[in-house]
Each structure stands twice: as C-alpha cells, then as structure tokens.
Amino acid sequence: MKRSRLVMGPVLFHWDEDRKKDFYNRIADETDVDTVHVGEVVCAKRMPFFDKHLPDVIERLQRSGKEVVLSTLALVMNEREVNQIRDIAQMPDIMIEANDISVVRLLAGQPHMIGPYINTYNEGTLSYFAEKGAKRVALPWELPMSSIAALCGAQTAAEIEVQVFGRMPLAISARCYSARAQGLHKDGCRYVCGDHLDGMDVETLDDTPFLAVNGLQTLSSHYVEMSDNIAQMQNAGVTAFRLSPHSLDMTRVSDLYRQVLARKTDPEELRLRLKEMRFPMEFANGFLHEAPGAEFRQTRARRAE
Amino acid sequence: MELVCPAGTPASLHAAVAAGADVVYCGFRDATNARNFPGLNFSRAELRDAVKHAHKHGVHVYLACNTYPQAGAEEIWHKAVDDAVAIGVDAIILADIGLLRYARDHHPDARLHLSVQASASNEEAIRFYHQEFGVRRVVLPRVLSLDEIRTLNQRIQVETEVFAFGGMCVMAEGRCSLSSYATGESPNMNGVCSPAAHVHYEERGDTTVSRLGNFTINIYDSDEKVGYPTLCKGRFRAMDKSGYLFEEPTSLDVSAMLPELADAGVSALKIEGRQRGKAYISQVVGAFRTSLDKIAEGQRDARSKLSTLSEGQSDTTGAYRRSWQ
Numbered sequence: 001m002k003r004s005r006l007v008m009g010p011v012l013f014h015w016d017e018d019r020k021k022d023f024y025n026r027i028a029d030e031t032d033v034d035t036v037h038v039g040e041v042v043c044a045k046r047m048p049f050f051d052k053h054l055p056d057v058i059e060r061l062q063r064s065g066k067e068v069v070l071s072t073l074a075l076v077m078n079e080r081e082v083n084q085i086r087d088i089a090q091m092p093d094i095m096i097e098a099n100d101i102s103v104v105r106l107l108a109g110q111p112h113m114i115g116p117y118i119n120t121y122n123e124g125t126l127s128y129f130a131e132k133g134a135k136r137v138a139l140p141w142e143l144p145m146s147s148i149a150a151l152c153g154a155q156t157a158a159e160i161e162v163q164v165f166g167r168m169p170l171a172i173s174a175r176c177y178s179a180r181a182q183g184l185h186k187d188g189c190r191y192v193c194g195d196h197l198d199g200m201d202v203e204t205l206d207d208t209p210f211l212a213v214n215g216l217q218t219l220s221s222h223y224v225e226m227s228d229n230i231a232q233m234q235n236a237g238v239t240a241f242r243l244s245p246h247s248l249d250m251t252r253v254s255d256l257y258r259q260v261l262a263r264k265t266d267p268e269e270l271r272l273r274l275k276e277m278r279f280p281m282e283f284a285n286g287f288l289h290e291a292p293g294a295e296f297r298q299t300r301a302r303r304a305e
Numbered sequence: 306m307e308l309v310c311p312a313g314t315p316a317s318l319h320a321a322v323a324a325g326a327d328v329v330y331c332g333f334r335d336a337t338n339a340r341n342f343p344g345l346n347f348s349r350a351e352l353r354d355a356v357k358h359a360h361k362h363g364v365h366v367y368l369a370c371n372t373y374p375q376a377g378a379e380e381i382w383h384k385a386v387d388d389a390v391a392i393g394v395d396a397i398i399l400a401d402i403g404l405l406r407y408a409r410d411h412h413p414d415a416r417l418h419l420s421v422q423a424s425a426s427n428e429e430a431i432r433f434y435h436q437e438f439g440v441r442r443v444v445l446p447r448v449l450s451l452d453e454i455r456t457l458n459q460r461i462q463v464e465t466e467v468f469a470f471g472g473m474c475v476m477a478e479g480r481c482s483l484s485s486y487a488t489g490e491s492p493n494m495n496g497v498c499s500p501a502a503h504v505h506y507e508e509r510g511d512t513t514v515s516r517l518g519n520f521t522i523n524i525y526d527s528d529e530k531v532g533y534p535t536l537c538k539g540r541f542r543a544m545d546k547s548g549y550l551f552e553e554p555t556s557l558d559v560s561a562m563l564p565e566l567a568d569a570g571v572s573a574l575k576i577e578g579r580q581r582g583k584a585y586i587s588q589v590v591g592a593f594r595t596s597l598d599k600i601a602e603g604q605r606d607a608r609s610k611l612s613t614l615s616e617g618q619s620d621t622t623g624a625y626r627r628s629w630q
Contacts, residue, residue, distance in 0.1 A: 074480070075424075075426060075448065075477055075480075076426060076427045076429070076430070077426050077427060077448055077449060077453060078427070078453050078456075079456060081427070082427050082428060082429055085429070086429075100426075100427075100430060101423075101425065101429075101430040101433050101434075102427050102428075102429030102430040102433065103429075104433060105429055105430070105432060105433035105436070105437075106429060117480065119373055119400075119401065119402075119423075119479060119480075119493065121373035121374065121375065121376060121401065121493065121494070122373065122374045122375065122376045122377075122379050122401070122403050123376055123377075123379065123403065124374065124379055124401070124402070124403020124404065124406060124407060125373075125401055125402045125403035125404075126403075127403070128402050128403060128406055129402075140482075140493075141482060142482040142485045142486075142491055142493070142494065143376075146376070146377065147375065147376035147377070148376075150376035150377040151376050168482070168486070170481065170482045170483050170486050171476035171477070171480065171481040171482065171483050171537075172476065172477050172480055172481075173448065173475055173476045173477060173551075174448035174449070174477070174624045174629075174630050175475060175551075175552075175624070175629065175630045176630065177550060177551060180550070180551075181543050181544060181546070181550060185628060185630065186630045187627070187630070200543050200544065201543065202541050202542070202543045202550060203541065203542045203543070204520050204521040204522070204541060204542070205521055205523070205524045205540055205541065205542060205547060206514070206521045206524070207542075208519075208520060208521065210520055210541065211483075211541070213543065213550070218476070218483065218551075220486055286489065287482075287485065290489060291489050292485070292486065292487055292488055292489045292518050292519070293482060293485055293486035293487075293489070294486050294487060294518075294519070294520075
C-alpha cells in the first residue's frame with residue numbers, strides 16, 4: 001500500500017509567537033508528518049503577530065523535508081482582506097490552500113489546494129477544481145463516508161484529504177464571539193481569543209460540553225477521531241489525513257496517527273493514549289455515519305497487523 | 306430596489322403577488338432547496354401554475370435550488386434545474402459550483418443568481434462566479450456592513466440582493482454545520498437548520514427546557530416566553546457566565562435603512578420566510594411595498610411598523626451596522 005500523507009493543518013487558535021514558533025520547530029524536527037500548513041485562517045486581525053516569523057518558519061520546515069502549504073483566511077470581507085489574499089496568491093515557491101472562493105480565482109491555472117472551508121460536496125464541483133489546477137482537495141467536515149467514497153471514485157487528478165483528528169470548525173461569522181463573551185466588539189477585541197489555547201469551552205445550561213469558540217469561528221467541543229475508519233478511507237482512495245493542531249503534544253499525536261495509518265496501532269489503543277494526554281477528551285465521528293456530528297460510533301476494533 | 310418575496314405554498318405566492326411583490330421566490334418539494342420543510346414548497350405542476358399566475362400580474366418568479374448536491378445523486382439537482390428552465394422561471398438561484406457549471410453548460414440563456422448559501426462576501430469571489438458561470442446577481446451573505454456593501458457595489462459588475470427582513474443567520478451562510486453537529490441534518494446537505502423533527506421540550510421543575518437532538522438549547526423560567534431552539538439563538542455557558550453567546554432570539558429588520566441601502570447600490574431586497582403563512586407574507590410584503598413606493602417618491606423616512614411580526618421580542622439591523630460585529 002502506498003504511504004498515506006500525514007498533514008498538520010493550520011493552527012486555528014491565537015497562540016502567542018513563542019508557542020507557535022516552538023510548535024513549528026518541533027513539527028519540523030521531531031515528526032514524521034509530510035505536509036505542514038501555516039497561515040492565519042480565522043481572523044485577519046491576528047495576522048501581523050506572526051507574519052514576520054513566517055519566512056523563517058517556512059524555511060525551517062522545508063529544510064527538514066516537509067511540504068509547506070500556506071492556508072488563507074476562510075472569510076474575506078473587505079478591501080484590506082482582499083488585498084491580503086492577493087498578496088498571498090502571488091507568493092512564489094509555496095503551495096497555497098484556498099479557503100475562500102476569491103482565492104480560487106486568483107490561483108486558477110497554477111498548482112494549489114482547495115481547503116475544507118470551501119464547499120466540495122460532489123463530483124461536479126470536485127472535477128471543476130481539479131481542472132483548474134487543484135492538486136489536493138480537503139473535504140468539508142460534515143460529509144458522510146458514502147460521499148467521501150463517491151468523491152474518491154470520481155478519479156479526478158486531485159488527491160482527497162480528510163481531517164481525522166481535532167476539534168471541527170462548524171461555523172464562521174463576521175461577529176467575534178470571544179469578544180462578545182467579554183462584553184467587547186471585534187474592533188476593540190483586545191485579542192481575548194488568545195486566552196484559550198484550544199478555544200473557549202461552551203457548555204449547555206445543563207452542563208454538557210457542546211462547542212468551543214475561537215474568535216469568529218465556532219468549533220465542536222468534541223474532538224474528531226476517525227481512526228476506526230482510516231483503513232476504509234485508505235481503501236476508498238483517500239490519500240491525505242489531516243490532524244488539526246491543539247495544545248497537547250502534537251508530535252506524539254502525529255506519531256500515533258502514523259502508526260494507525262501504517263496499521264501498526266489499533267484505534268482503541270490510540271484513543272487510550274490520547275486520553276492519557278488530555279482528560280476529559282470526548283471523541284466524535286458522527287458525520288461519517290450520517291449521524292449527528294457530535295456522536296461517536298464505534299466500528300468493531302481492527303486488530304493491528 | 307426590487308422587492309423579492311418568499312412563498313412556501315401556492316397560497317402564499319398569490320398573497321405575495323397581491324401585496325405588491327416584484328418577484329416571488331420558491332423551491333421544489335425536495336432536498337434541492339434550503340427550506341426543505343414538511344408540507345412546504347412546490348410540485349412541478351404547482352410551479353407551472355404559479356409562474357403563469359405571477360407573469361399575468363407582471364411579477365417574476367425565481368426558483369431556489371440552493372443546497373449542495375449530494376455526491377452520487379447529482380442528477381436530482383440537475384433535473385430541478387432542467388425543470389425550472391422548462392417551466393419558464395425568470396431566474397434560478399444556485400450555490401454549488403458543480404451545479405452552476407451544469408446550468409451554464411446546459412442552459413446558456415438561463416438567468417443565474419448566486420444564493421446566499423455560496424457566501425460570496427468579497428469582490429474577487431463575486432468576480433469568480435460572474436466570469437466562470439455568468440452569474441447576474443449575488444445574494445450577499447449577512448456578514449457585510451453597509452459601508453462594505455457600498456464599496457463592493459462600486460467594484461463589481463453584477464447586481465446585489467440583500468436580506469431585509471425575517472430570520473437572520475449570525476454565521477456566514479453555507480459555511481455552517483452547527484445544525485448537523487446536533488441533529489445530523491444541515492442547511493447545505495438537507496436544506497434545513499435546527500429541524501423540528503429533532504426538537505423536544507421538557508418540563509423540569511418550574512422550568513421549560515428546549516432541546517435540539519441531545520443538546521439543551523435553552524432553559525426558560527416560568528415567567529419567560531419559550532422560543533424555538535434555533536441553535537445559534539440559544540443560551541449557553543462560557544467562562545462561568547450564561548447568556549445568548551451568539552445572538553439573542555432576534556430577527557432582521559432593515560426597514561429603517563432602505564434609503565441607505567438604495568444609495569449603496571443594492572438592486573434588490575429579500576424577505577426571508579418561505580416557511581411563513583400567507584397572512585404574514587401579505588403583511589410584510591405590503592409594508593415593504595408601501596415603504597419602497599414612498600422612497601421612490603423621494604421620502605427619506607419610509608419606516609413601517611413591522612416589529613410585531615418579528616421572530617423574537619426584538620429586531621436588529623445585524624451586520625449592516627458595524628457595531629454588531
């Protein structure tokens with residue numbers, strides 16, 4: 001079996017510069033991931049903090065043999081943000097992941113990636129992107145296994161990628177909910193989203209973990225954990241598997257998923273190890289099973305080979 | 306500005322036409338449109354009659370085919386587009402790129418509008434849909450401020466339509482899986498948000514609990530009015546504080562901003578609410594008709610009293626005013 005591509009998605013949270021640099025250095029030096037995403041996806045206001053470090057981070061990742069992909073903003077709303085994505089689209093020597101359709105137009109004809117914030121739900125849309133130069137398409141989170149299989153079956157030139165670990169982005173808004181929770185507005189937000197390394201936990205009024213707020217973005221409280229279905233996805237033709245960064249030890253997380261991709265660790269074992277690293281950690285994979293996304297449906301454990 | 310009004314049934318369509326709509330929009334009775342509710346929407350025969358009736362009164366009909374076709378089942382959506390063209394609707398409202406390409410390739414003369422579900426929020430995105438698929442109008446997502454809309458209109462060649470009244474998404478439309486996270490059914494895939502089949506109310510002591518799937522969306526004291534558990538309008542807890550984290554149970558009303566929207570270059574106003582009854586449609590459409598006629602005569606304050614019809618106790622101008630963000 002061809003080696004699956006293990007991908008470290010973009011850091012979605014507003015981590016401080018040192019934490020982010022340290023994160024990328026460790027990914028460069030200590031992991032077996034093939035592809036690393038950099039760039040700000042959630043909020044343009046955060047960009048100035050890390051932009052100055054990006055050239056060094058990219059160079060270090062590339063020197064350690066990683067493919068580096070620059071992910072763009074998911075919601076582009078004004079002239080300033082349009083200019084930012086125009087600048088990004090013109091950057092030489094780096095693969096760009098489009099997370100808004102505006103970027104697709106700017107990248108047409110050159111190799112690029114389609115991110116999970118773009119709605120690729122069916123074969124017609126996938127074929128369109130592949131013809132325009134998309135090399136890899138990361139699928140939206142809410143797709144069931146039947147859709148993933150149908151998209152792989154379309155046999156376009158684009159590789160198919162699925163997120164298998166991490167909180168799922170569920171919504172994006174013009175309004176900043178981190179700011180709103182503290183009585184602030186987006187324009188005077190004091191960057192309070194940075195207080196929460198994995199998003200601000202949101203519970204129902206009867207104390208059930210539900211969501212996580214990350215500035216303009218709302219994520220699931222539960223962590224996607226799809227290792228039960230990784231072999232099935234590999235067989236269907238999914239070639240790239242994304243981990244979404246969190247504040248736990250992502251070098252260890254990436255090792256565990258590499259083991260599952262190589263069928264050397266079984267999913268039960270992986271979940272045990274994850275829970276040792278962070279407890280409580282609720283898992284979810286419902287979308288795959290056409291069930292509520294928050295649910296976790298166990299597929300009978302597969303013995304490691 | 307053109308007044309674009311909802312109709313979930315033939316009776317509502319007749320009401321909208323009678324109340325002064327310029328355009329009525331509707332959908333087929335299946336998952337191809339974003340108001341796929343039980344008992345709502347049009348059969349092929351009903352749409353044919355509806356178009357005949359509307360055209361007789363000089364009113365246009367748009368068909369919303371604005372969910373995302375399911376992989377392996379795209380022909381259901383292709384058929385909807387083919388039938389809409391054959392029936393003679395005046396425009397088709399689409400969101401999915403594959404479906405836009407299908408419509409352009411198979412029906413080059415059809416007038417295509419971009420649904421709000423495509424979430425085209427900037428000039429480059431709009432240019433993309435215009436150049437690639439010949440889209441003639443874009444329904445703007447409810448994330449832009451009035452200033453941003455004005456700037457946008459100066460830079461694009463297509464018409465813009467904005468939401469004026471009714472339910473309000475606080476998230477960027479077409480990019481929200483909150484509903485399916487709790488229920489398994491989403492606007493993009495199933496044409497529903499927080500669907501009624503997954504809603505439960507429970508009495509707990511003196512309180513009423515509203516639930517969506519396995520999650521509590523709100524708990525009401527006995528003196529509070531119990532509302533429908535739309536996920537993003539629920540009360541939740543974060544950092545030891547409880548409240549309406551995303552948005553209060555409010556709805557959109559821009560009737561006080563109509564002259565500003567016209568000045569900003571907006572071509573059409575959209576009333577939300579294909580799930581509403583014909584009495585509601587008559588009242589809202591009639592009120593907006595009166596306001597628009599006053600503005601056409603040069604009056605600046607054309608506000609009408611509609612707040613009693615809003616979803617909650619209050620209404621908002623949403624993202625159109627920057628302070629909302």
